Amino acid sequence: MIKVSVVVPVYNPGSHLDDLERSVLGQSLPDSEYEVVLVDDGSTDGTAERLDDLAARHQVIRVAHIPNSGWPGRPRNVGTDMARGEFVLYVDNDDWLGAEALERLYDRAVADGADIVVGKVVGQGKQVPRELFTANRSGLDVTWPPLLRLLSPHKLFRRAFLVEHDIRFPEGRRRLEDHAFVAEAYLRGAGRISVLADYPCYHWVLRTDRGNASWIQMDPARYYGNLREVLDIVEAHIQPGPLRDQLFAHWYRSKALSRLGGAVFLRRDPAHNREVYDEIRRLIEERFPACIDRFLSLAMRARSHLARTDAFDALSALARFEASLTARVRMLDVVGDEDGVRMRYEARVRGRQTRLVFRPQDDRVAWRPPREIIGPLKGANLDATDELRRATAAAVVRAVADRAEYSLPGHTTLELVAGDRGLVRPLLSSTARLDVGNAAAGAPLPEGDWELEVSMQLCGFAFAARTMRTARPDGDDGRRAAVVFGLDAERGLRRVS
Numbered sequence: 001m002i003k004v005s006v007v008v009p010v011y012n013p014g015s016h017l018d019d020l021e022r023s024v025l026g027q028s029l030p031d032s033e034y035e036v037v038l039v040d041d042g043s044t045d046g047t048a049e050r051l052d053d054l055a056a057r058h059q060v061i062r063v064a065h066i067p068n069s070g071w072p073g074r075p076r077n078v079g080t081d082m083a084r085g086e087f088v089l090y091v092d093n094d095d096w097l098g099a100e101a102l103e104r105l106y107d108r109a110v111a112d113g114a115d116i117v118v119g120k121v122v123g124q125g126k127q128v129p130r131e132l133f134t135a136n137r138s139g140l141d142v143t144w145p146p147l148l149r150l151l152s153p154h155k156l157f158r159r160a161f162l163v164e165h166d167i168r169f170p171e172g173r174r175r176l177e178d179h180a181f182v183a184e185a186y187l188r189g190a191g192r193i194s195v196l197a198d199y200p201c202y203h204w205v206l207r208t209d210r211g212n213a214s215w216i217q218m219d220p221a222r223y224y225g226n227l228r229e230v231l232d233i234v235e236a237h238i239q240p241g242p243l244r245d246q247l248f249a250h251w252y253r254s255k256a257l258s259r260l261g262g263a264v265f266l267r268r269d270p271a272h273n274r275e276v277y278d279e280i281r282r283l284i285e286e287r288f289p290a291c292i293d294r295f296l297s298l299a300m301r302a303r304s305h306l307a308r309t310d311a312f313d314a315l316s317a318l319a320r321f322e323a324s325l326t327a328r329v330r331m332l333d334v335v336g337d338e339d340g341v342r343m344r345y346e347a348r349v350r351g352r353q354t355r356l357v358f359r360p361q362d363d364r365v366a367w368r369p370p371r372e373i374i375g376p377l378k379g380a381n382l383d384a385t386d387e388l389r390r391a392t393a394a395a396v397v398r399a400v401a402d403r404a405e406y407s408l409p410g411h412t413t414l415e416l417v418a419g420d421r422g423l424v425r426p427l428l429s430s431t432a433r434l435d436v437g438n439a440a441a442g443a444p445l446p447e448g449d450w451e452l453e454v455s456m457q458l459c460g461f462a463f464a465a466r467t468m469r470t471a472r473p474d475g476d477d478g479r480r481a482a483v484v485f486g487l488d489a490e491r492g493l494r495r496v497s
Helices: 014-025 047-057 073-082 101-112 145-149 159-164 177-188 220-237 242-260 262-267 270-287 290-295 298-308 312-324 385-389
Strands: 004-010 034-041 061-066 087-090 116-124 137-140 156-158 193-205 325-337 340-351 357-361 364-368 392-399 405-407 410-418 424-435 450-458 461-464 468-470 484-488 492-496
Touching (some): 004 073, 004 101, 047 061, 061 073, 073 087, 087 101, 087 159, 101 116, 101 156, 145 242, 156 159, 220 270, 242 262, 242 270, 242 290, 262 312, 270 298, 298 312, 312 325, 325 450, 340 392, 364 385, 424 450
Parallel strands (some): 004 034, 004 087, 034 061, 116 193
Antiparallel strands (some): 087 156, 325 340, 340 424, 357 424, 392 450, 410 424, 450 468, 468 484, 484 492
């Protein structure tokens, strides 16, 4: 019985196909229980012949050749129609899988009775939402916010579920085809979605060349036209009300407001920035009413207010302010034992020119924006009281070998330190515990070298502190012995046994 069909759209991958080839041919699942369907989308670089040779030499490989469609939707659909497995896993030709990915994903799906399993994704140069993979979970639906934060198609889907609901990828040269597919599946699969967090299943690689469709500069009008189609899917399934507003706020934040600030905004061509801004303004008027701003962080509410009031120049000033902020972490204490490590550290925000400061007002606290945007932000909701209480300086360990990372349990407290003119600055004091026996989302941390990073989240402003070396569980006698490298303000990196 074929348990899993791996469906791969392939177009001119060159050497990027090497890692995928090695990973799909080295799976722990027996060859008789999975297949790899490679759909060549009209490659012109000799890939067609390479795929045919693979199929001739390996029984798990099947190949189809189609005329170039220009985007992955068509080859994914062709591969789904060819698939014989109980489940389908979509993989891109420049990514790769963990050796036990198919076996673990399938076992999780069967154990949970799931139609969709989101396996742990490791970003190789890409950002992956950490909150999605803090623990194994089951019985999920779109009311759990982290689920929407990774809408790439690299998930396990029950093939009968896709067929029953006629869930297919939009075809042709279009953006957000993965959002349309995954959103439809999530909304159809309510309560039958699982997360597998304790094993790195999918390695998602950032290509730095211009050889794939994602590098083509977007046409703002077409891009946001495609986003409207995704929002249409949500509207077809979710009645007007708080849940729909919450879902719409996700796309407003991630696909509109995210493009109107930060370092990326500053690096982009100014004329293109203006085109993007104008299309976002049209979309705001059509689909994103002001009531959804209650689901946004303070930082995103500020961007939203400036966009809604047509303050483009102020958005640029806000972006410069955001890009100037960094986190500074000071390790206070590191204690190791044979089971793991306990850490205490402080984190604060630094700015090259303007600091991130707040003004107490009775029993509330409001953000005090930089001088040049105080006027444009007049009337905006800058209350930060509740969000400051939820501020975190969370520790993450990351494998040096394959970049797999895991969040560590801990606790953060906030102190507002008095400054000039009645303003206050946030100081976060945190603890974190690394237990090598369960640090990998409940599973033992694999042997090898690991790095420690502290990620600071404060009112929607996010920063990663300087990386620290930590946690090498590789005792010669078979026991897991922790070796920790902490951050010392005076001496830099130091080793603590």
